[in-house]
Structures are given as C-alpha cells and as structure tokens.
Amino acid sequence: MDYRIKSFEEYQETYQRSVEQPEEFWAGIAENFTWRKKWDQVLDWNFEEPKVKWFVNGKLNITENCLDRHLATRGNKLALIWEPNDPKERFIRFTYRELHEKVCQMANILKRNGVKKGDRVCIYMPMIPELAFSVLACARIGAVHSVIFAGFSHTAMADRINDAEAKVVLTSDGLNRGPKQIPVKRVVDEALETCPTVEKVVVVDRVGWAVNMVEGRDVWYHEELQHVDKNCPAEEMDSEDLLFILYTSGSTGKPKGVVHTCGGYMVNTDYTFRNVFQYEESDIYWCTADIGWVTGHSYLLYGPLLSGATTLLFEGVPSFPDAGRFWQVIDKFGVNIFYTAPTAIRSLMASGLDHVLSYSLDSLKVLGSVGEPINEEAWHWYHIHVGKERCPVVDTWWQTETGGIMLSSLANVTPTKPGHAAFPLPGVQPILIDQAGEEITENEQEGYLCMKFPWPGMIRTTYGDHERCRQSYFSAYKNLYFTGDGAKRDANGLWRIIGRVDDVINVSGHRFGTAEIENAINQNKHIVESAVVGYPHDVKGQGIYAFVVCGDEAPQSPEHLRAEVIETVVDQIGKIAKPDKIQIVSGLPKTRSGKIMRRILRKVAEGETSNLGDTSTLLDPPIVDEIIKGAL
Template sequence: MNEEKVNLKAPVYIPDSSYRDYRWMGDYETVYRESVENPEKFWEDIAGELEWDKKWDNVLEWDYPDARWFSGAKLNITANCLDRHVNNSRKNKVAIIWRGDDGCERVFTYRQLFREVMRFANGLKKLGIKKGDRICFYMPFVPEHIIAILACARIGAVHTIVYAGFGSDSLHQRIVDSEAKLVITADVSIRRGKRIDLKSIVDEAIVNAPSVERIIVYRRTKPEIELYAEMELDYYSLIKGESFHCDPEIMDAEDPLFILYTSGTTGVPKGILHTCGGYMVGTYYTSKYVFDIKDSDVYWCTADPGWITGHSYLVYGPLAVGATILFSETTPDYPDLGVWWEMVEDFGVTILYTAPTAIRMFMKYGESWPDKYNLESLRILGSVGEPLNPEAFEWFYRVIGKSKLPIVDTWWQTETGMHMITTIVGQPMKPGFAGKPIPGVVADIVDNEGNPVEPGKKGKLVIKAPWPSMMRDVWNNRERYEHYWNDIPGCYTVGDMAVKDKDGYIMIIGRSDDVIIVSGHNIGSAEVESALVDHKAVSESAVVGIPDDLKGNLIVAYVILKEGFTGGEKLENELKYHVRMTLGPISMPSDIRFVQSLPKTRSGKIMRRVLRAQEMGVDPGDLSTLED
C-alpha cells in the first residue's frame, strides 16, 4: 500500500464549555481509557441502565469472528422502548410527532404508542405469527410503520424492512431470501404531493414467493382499494377490538431481531443480521451519549425506517432513551426549500440528524431559505451516511448552527449497528474529520498487513475489538460474513480508507474500492471531491478512476454546479487548476463532466461504481438501492 502523506490542516472549532460540562458522557479521555482497560465492565454498566427479564451470565463470549453478548440474558427490546416509560414519569410524554407530505400532523404519547403497538401485536398473534417468523415491510413513512416494527419485536418476529422506493424485483429478492411469512404494506406512499402505488408492486413481488401467507394493507386513501379476502387484510380491521395489552415475548439476548439488506458490488444484497440484546445496548448507549439526548429535547432524524439509520436512530435507540421524536414524509425541497427549517421552528427541534447530501443540496441554493426561519431551538447538529466534506461542514456550522453548535459527524455502518467514530458533543471539531472512536470502540488505521500507520498516512480503517451491536451473520451466507474478518487477521475490516492526525482524529477518505491509484499514488475520491466542492461554482461532485495504460488510472470528475454558473471549457480548466493547487498535480482530473444529478442510493450515498461502469461500458452490478 502506498502511504503518501495527506494534508491534514484544518481549522478547529470549540463549542461553548457548557456542552462539555453538562453532557452525559463526562470526560471523554477518562471514559475512553476505562472502556479500553476494562471493556466488559464498561458495557455491563451501560447495559445496567436498561431493564432485563434475566441478567446475563457473561458479558462477552468471543470466539473470533463470532461474538455472544450478554449470553444467558433475557429481554424484550420493546419493554425498554415502551413499558419502562409508560410505567414512570414519561407515560404522557410525547413519544412521536409526525408530519405528512400534505402538512397534516399526528402526535402519540408513550402511553398512546404503547397501546397501538399492543393492538397490532395481538393482531399479528391472531394471524399465527410467532417468534422467529420473518415479516417483510414495504411501507410509507407513516406512524403505522413504526407501530408495526415495534409490534413485530414485541412478539419476537424478525422484521426485514424494504424501503418503499425499491422496485418489485428488489422486493421479491428480499422476500424470497428471508422467507418472509407476512408482508406489511400500504396502498400508496405520498411524495412531493403525488401518490405512488405500493400495493401493485407488492402484488408483483410475491409472485413465486411461496413463503408469503398473508398481506396486511394500510389503506390511507379514499375510496379504499379492494382487498382479496383470501390473502389480504386491512390494517385497522386486523386490530379492531384487540386488547391494549400484550405480554412481551421473552427473547434470548442472541435471538434475531431483524435482517436488513444492504447492497453488494455484485450479486444479491447482503442480509445483515442483528440480535436483540447487544443491538439494544449499542443503540441506547449511542443515542444517549453521542446525541446527548435530554428529556427536554425534540429530536429529528430525517432517515426512513428502511435504512439502518432509521432502525437505530429513529426507532430503537431514541425510544429506548425516552426521547420525543419528530419524523416526516416531507422531502427537503417540497413544497419549497424552507419546509425543513419551518419544521425546526414549528416543533422547536433541538437535535437535527441528517445526511451530507441534503446539506449540500441546501448549499446549492444559498442561505436565503434557512435565514427566513428562527432556528434558535437547535442545540446539536448531526451528520450520517457518508463523509461530511469540510465545505459542507462549514456551511452547516455557520448557516444552520450560527457558528456555535456542535456537529456530530457520525461514522458507522449497517454492519456495526451503532455509531463507532464521531466528535463527542463539546469536543473540539475539525471540518473533514469524523472524530475519534467513541468509548467502547477500538479503531485504528493500518496497512495491508495490519500494522498501524503513522499519523498523516493513509491506510485501512479497522475495528480491533468486538462491540455489542455488531452484526452476527449475513443471512444465508456465512462466507460473506467471514469476508469482513479475513482481509486483515484479527480485525473487522470496514472497507474504508482513512487517515489519522496527531490528535487521533480520523478522516474517512472513502471506500477502499473508491481509492484511485494514479502513477502508484493512492488518491481518495473524497479528497478530490472535497477540493472540487471547495470551488465557489461547485455544489456537488463525484470522481472515479478509469484504467489507463500509462498511469494505471485517470481521474474523471462529475460536477453539479450551483445556480448562476454554467459549465464550459473555461470553467473546466479553472476547476482542474483549483484541484492542482489544492492537492497537487497527481490528483488533477483528466476530464470534468458537468451533470444535473448523480447516481445515489435512496439514503443519499453516491454510487461511484455506477459512474465507473458507465465510463467503461460494463455491467454496474446490483442496482437495487439506486434512487433513480
């Protein structure tokens, strides 16, 4: 591995000392040191903040690469998300606030949410659904989605959620692989004022899917669509007359909780398996200690439940903490570019967790929209999905945070289940750097042989010790699970290139398959993209490497311009020169293509391999997560 130095100069922003003085985390350095010196005690103390039907025999049983966390423990995750709040002072606290695409609003207290979950859980039991059965979701972003998720967990059924933007082939693939017994869907989702038919997609997806016995349909439009009585049930007819009480299924800590499919570079998506106990501890811990959620907060995670961010930081983690959660099916640019900021003002949002792609979209249209609204309620900002490039960080910090709010730029994966690296609230922030490993996580930057590289040099990001919310397997594919652990012996290899500065802050350079080797030098796609976005004309960019006989690869850049700028030879040369002066001649793109959009997953990640395949005229592989 070529280990050329990376320019790590970055400004440092320090939030007001009150964030550090009053956060749940306490002193980061002390807590981190204690977590490394005695990890089992650290995680046992966190787990002790939650309720268990039976305590564990052992905190960790580690048989590389397999872990058993809190072995022997018994629990139900919904008892911690619902019952323990209903049985204390949060009974009538607002649990979830929902705003629809048309502006309508619905509010559920913890008591009301508990009752709705119980009714649906009893309805599922009436259908014969039991512990271990797989249930596939293809739902719009509505409260019934969250209610049904929790109801599945209540009775021990394993949910697999498919984002309601996937086509029938992708849905079929996931139904068949998980052998789902039941599908929960709706007649339509609503996006930008338009109805999008979901039911017909489900009808196509269940053809040649023999495991499916019934379909539950949440009908939200009038006149109601007709259902086929032999197989289909109306959501509210199912729960009519059901009891508001349902005893939780007692689960072993290592029992499956859910399967979530994530895209692979080729072939079928990977079904990442998470289990009950460790996942509960990890998402509770990070929701409380990374977001610093207090009882007075209004927390808004903009992710859909169909993604791991929605699982961990919309549903399970914040509800385990007892937070008030805002969620909405509104898109950030409909009916106008002020809709999100209007919601921050209307609901008094204090914690906003969103994706860099949304931040860069707002950057493209300038400051006038957020400046129309009062954003003073905000106290913490968060980023998720891909590296938050320095220019987007600066804009987020200055325009939305008014140059005073902490930004937690979180690095983690579907496979990790929880945050792994970030800048803890109150710590000094460095644009472009995610931050340090959180207490309980042992991360490092290493070469191909697993040797730590010195600060300033690129290497592979690895995790060197197990953590509670780690995936337990890839559903029906043990080989793909072991692949994560076989690249560098003794380590979980995350697939990202990274670099660490002298203070231990980690910068994610990009996926290891997004590193471009030019004349023997490793060029991180994120570095070049960040340099391009640093130019006043550029809103967003993506770069890929194209094979070249002389240099190994040439860099081709795709660029979206801000309003008021026009592409052409003059601007192309100016951008090339800008990259040359920022990163050096080796990183300068050979070609720049001006485009209106980039291929992205529905969670906002740029799919660079699609661009690379397009340039080379080859099959791009699995496209099931592609937005458009």
C-alpha cells in the first residue's frame, strides 16, 4: 500500500487525525507489514518511569520486512549499489534476492561463531557491503547490533564494547578513506586488550593486508563463507525486543547506549522515509551518512529496504579524488534522491562551482539535509547549484534518540523555508516550553523543544542504565520528552531549530559531550583543568574551542602542548573530536560555588565579548579580561 501524503491539504488532515487518534493512526500504518502475530495493544506508556511499548506482544522479524516480503515482486530489483572509494574500482550491485542470500550467509557465520538471540555484536567496519550484511544479519537472528563508527579510537571502541558486553566483533583488515588507507584491525586488537566479554572476531579482507589473527578468536569472513549456506530462517522477535544499541555522547564523559526496539522502529522508519522523500518505486536513493551514525541505520539501510527501495552505499569521501565526487556519483547512477549533511555542502561550496557545473545532475528530484540545521547560505547554494532550483530541499530534524525524522517538509507536498525544519510529521507532537516549564502557544516565540506524546521509533532506554535515560530525557519537564534543543515557530507555524541548550557540541552533525572531551584533555600531565565550548565554524557548523589551565610543571612550548592535547583527544575519542582552538589560560571564570561559566567562554569563543553580562559575582572577575586578551 502507498501511504504517501500527496498534498498539503492531505498533510493537514492526516496530521490532525494522527494527533486526535494516534493509536488508530499508527495501527493503520503497521497493518502494512508482515507480522507473525498481531499486537494485543497498540500502545502502553508513561513518561514518568519512562515506559513506552508499541504494538504490545506483536511478533515479527524486521529483516523479513526488509528482504523476504519483497522477493516475490522485487526479487530481481536492485536493493543495494556499492560505490567504492576509488572511482577506478568496480562498483557492485545486489538485487533483493542476492542481498537476502548475503544476509543469510552472514547470519549463519554469526551462529557458527556462537551468536544467539539477545547477544550483543559490535560492528567496526568501513562502508563496504559486508557492513550492511552484518547489521541485517544480527537483526535476522535476534542479536543486538552496536555499530561503532570506524573513525573512533581504540579507547572509545573499548568503552562501547564493554558497556554492551559484546560477545563478537565484526571488522575488516583496513579501510580506504580518500587517499589514505587506515589499519582497522589494529585498532580492534588494541581495544580488545581491555574487553573480556569478546569471544570471536570476524575479519573482512578489504585491503589485502596481512594482519594479526589471534588463534581461537579471529576468523576470516571469506573462509567462514565456505562453511555456511544461503538460507537462514528469521528469528521470531517481540515488537519490544532490542534491535540495536547506538552510542551517543551525553553531557557526562561516558557515552550512553541509546536502545531501539524492533516493531516501532520498523514502522516509524518506513513511514518517514516514504513521506519525507516522496520515494517512488523506480527511484535511486542515496544517503551519504556512515552506518556508524543513526542516519545510516534509519535512512541508508532500514527505511529504504523496508520500502523496497534501491539504496546506494558509498565508501569514499566527498573530496576524493576531487570535490566533484558526489556529483560524479549522482550522474553515474542517475540518483533521484540525495540526502547529505550541511557540513559536506559547506565544504563543497568552499571548493568552488567548477566541480558542480561539470555534471548535469538532471536525474535529481529531491535534496535532503541532516545532522544539524542548514544555514541559509548553504541552503540556497544547494538549492540553486545542485538542485537547479527544481528540487525541493527537505531540512530534516531528528536525533539518535528519536529513531526517525520528526520535523521536516515533505518533498513537493508541504511548504519549505530556508533555515526551517518546517512541520512535524504525522504522529509527532512537538511543544515549546519556557524556562518555567509552561507551554508557549503563540508563534514567533523561542523556547525549549519537547514532545508531549510517544511515537513508535523513540528511545526505550539507555542500555544497562534506565535511570540515565529518565534523567537525560524525561526529568526536565513533567510528562514530556526533552530534546535538549531550543526552537522557534514562525508566524505561519514553521519550526526552526536554534541548537543545543545543554553541554553538547554538534561537530559536522555528530554530537560530543563537553565532559567527554574535557576528560581526555585533562589526562595531559601539564593540564590541571580545562573547559570546552562550541563556536560557529564555516564548514563544520560548530568547532571545538578548548580553554586549558596548566600546572606548575610548564610544557616545552604552547605549540608542543597543543599538539599533545590534540594527540590525546584523537587517541581517546577519534579525529572527529579534536579541538580546533586551544587557548592556554591561567584560570577559568567560575562562580563562588566553583561552577565554570561556560556562557562567558562561549561568548569569547564566538568573538562576542561586548555583552558578557555581570561578571562581578565571579570568584575571580579579572580572569575574564585576561581570557579575552588571549583569545585566538
């Protein structure tokens, strides 16, 4: 059944119905899937514990809905196109039938290596087809997948493996990223020195390197393939059984494992994919996100495959071999729907128009933006030069915790406005709250963005620590889910996201808790204290500005210290979190109770020091002038 909304009037009617009768609305969507047993109750919830259960006691397997149910009608349709990092290397195409076989083989390899329903499997792999097979294979046999972005350090990886108590790790020998080759297996080996729960490691041969293989623990994927067949029955799962854990940074140093479950996530991702992008049967769809992030989970794999779409998986980067690579791939495969991040758009803007004008891009119908609000300059550049002013730009707002898109225009259906995420999707009930916790009902007002009613794809818990889930999302305002973002509605009710209101920095669409970065910086022997804030960055959206206080033992030089700090952060978290600016200061602005006034540091980092407010109540007011004088 096609449940795409076709007009603004239909959107308004559907939205109204979804708010007045949310259970009937979502049950109607859920009827379109393959269930082994239908649910007894659509929804059971409260936001106090919090407890949220959708399609209670429903039985299913998400991969039967991604793969098996398409075989009769779409068995020979392209499911997955893989484009390698090097344009000279041959791309690979998989039909739905072929993808089904590959997933079954990988599932049988997992079973052969001791994985059972409920076991956690960590996947640390480049963007190769085996990454997609691995994710779906876990879901097929009821194992819980935890994908770790293959740019994270061994320390960050070990934290995630240990928190999930993973039994098996899936990885590769190395990876290709632009002109570089990176040793992936070596990072895994370092991580596993402190991961006692891991029993097996399956290694994909991607770059042909001889790597260290630990006897009894490590096996080669290509050798394991010789021992398994192409059929693996799908495990029956409860709607609320765990599907995956995905780690995201919070405002404390320890990453939190966001948990999504099978039934609700399935219904949510399919519905949002079809409607936001207005996907049609013959479309070629490309989401550039890494599967290590939630966008890759929901809108590269699950959403498109649930909808029977053809989805493109890209190993490379937008700048290799030159800044025309995205546009070359779009023309090569006739991509119709293109979904990428503002960071990528801004970096390609900086490379000049020649790279874009070299390609026709006439296959494009819809452009999407994800990861952070897209600034107006980038929006116009994208719309004019990539979309040739004929493709709508859907500026999607959502989070790892929401599982799927929450606020967005629907392509060619609802109004768009540069810099605005536009309207809530049917079934999503956003609310603006003021500092006192009261609802702001009038438009052209700013407030905190909350949700007042559950939606099927939402977070269920944080793995192994439900109290942390309650504290992070449900404790700020009674009976509301707090997104951590500020927002504003314009005169016509279109929503605009202003940004994070907590101590989280959004770098290139990826969130890092300030505490996480500060913990890494403070491991340097010369540094006694640090404070990290975000500041506007032309390409990344937000850059990382670190203020560091040194102890008695002076470093060799400021440059040497900065190099050491960057090395530590890269080692502890990964390159994506390295500070852009590091200012050495003699102290930090603190209240008399010892709280660091990050608001002041943020103003300094942004270069807006004319309006710092009253600093006389600080423990050491002159420190502010000193920090301003030394600002980078």
